[in-house]
């Protein structure tokens with residue numbers, strides 16, 4: 001449960017959107033605002049790496065009152081700001097919730113780091129991890145904490161699939177396998193059916209959050225990964241049992 | 252119940268990994284570099300801060316700690332200390348950044364030292380009057396944990412220099428060991444002021460050693476649409 005203030009069901013659902021730079025996180029947030037802005041009171045926090053461009057993009061998209069979109073500086077460490085030290089984002093979230101009380105949904109966009117950056121459950125109640133087809137069909141299969149265990153995986157920009165030689169159905173089925181059947185949406189902002197799926201997913205999480213049934217999941221900062229050794233290696237998970245690991249390795 | 256030694260508390264507070272929002276700040280370094288200060292001037296600039304603005308922060312923390320530990324009864328309250336700090340920190344951008352850091356610090360302090368009267372006093376003040384600057388919150392933590400005044404001053408000086416030094420590595424290419432050396436030089440330069448600042452008891456005692464150029468750079472930086480750090 002995120003720290004601070006009221007009990008979960010009494011405040012806005014805090015939804016994180018993570019994934020590498022350029023996969024369409026800001027656009028997805030604009031899509032959600034467009035699809036749900038009429039029925040939900042929404043606020044947005046962006047974590048830009050160097051500019052407040054994401055916040056300005058969303059303000060200019062006209063999907064939300066500009067004052068409801070705020071940018072947070074991350075000191076060149078976007079992954080720190082959503083995981084190791086979420087203070088700045090929590091303060092911004094609390095400010096938004098106070099200034100526009102009551103809000104239903106606060107969406108926090110990660111600065112977009114790499115495949116291992118995921119939100120701490122101290123900051124968000126649920127998170128979406130975004131990939132795009134242009135990154136290649138293999139990415140979903142390779143996995144990672146966000147791909148494997150975010151509440152929702154979005155395979156974005158499916159309209160581009162024919163141009164980049166990616167089989168969307170295959171990519172989604174690889175992703176579903178890597179996720180042990182957690183939710184996956186194949187999205188394109190120009191495909192209304194896929195936007196409806198995304199919209200339904202957000203409303204579903206909000207309902208379960210309000211009912212007190214939703215439990216924030218931590219995808220973990222690390223994916224299970226492979227260690228080569230003379231016996232051929234073994235797969236190693238960092239989040240299975242909480243035991244200390246006494247080996248060092250670089251990533 | 253066992254309690255940690257004040258030195259351990261100081262180490263915790265000086266650790267950049269402490270989750271209190273500090274990683275998004277550069278202790279005025281990014282504003283200075285974007286304002287045109289050459290990288291070669293950073294060591295001298297660090298010494299300058301350690302012997303001016305850092306002492307304003309340190310004096311504010313020391314006076315706050317005395318007030319909240321009920322050691323001083325000079326007929327002044329928390330609001331007077333805040334006012335004295337604000338009068339010595341003239342740039343609104345720096346006061347805003349300090350209050351943001353103060354909120355992060357208080358969020359941490361109210362969890363770690365939830366029973367301490369000094370911390371509770373600040374939480375009540377914050378709720379009634381709005382966010383307090385970081386130096387005031389540090390003073391409350393010092394009162395709550397028994398951090399000696401001289402160490403509060405050293406901690407303030409060190410934290411400021413180290414914040415700028417680690418920000419520098421993200422802004423300019425250089426050997427990471429180099430700024431570590433500069434941090435120690437800045438701390439050494441402040442040492443001759445430590446006992447004087449540690450002896451502050453009233454708001455009037457807080458050093459008034461400002462840095463107008465830093466204030467100007469901070470104001471300009473706050474208006475930028477491209478920056479890595481908050482201030």
Ligand SMILES: Nc1nc2c(ncn2[C@@H]2O[C@H](COP(=O)(O)OP(=O)(O)O)[C@@H](O)[C@H]2O)c(=O)[nH]1
Nearest residue numbers: 021022023024025026027157159160188189190
């Ligand atoms: N073809 C296509 N392009 C998209 C889609 N969503 C986003 N984009 C484009 O992808 C680029 C990066 O999007 P942005 O939302 O800024 O990505 P972010 O860095 O993850 O926030 C922009 O040029 C968008 O217009 C989509 O569904 N289809």
Ligand SMILES: [Mg+2]
Nearest residue numbers: 025026054109
């Ligand atoms: Mg973006």
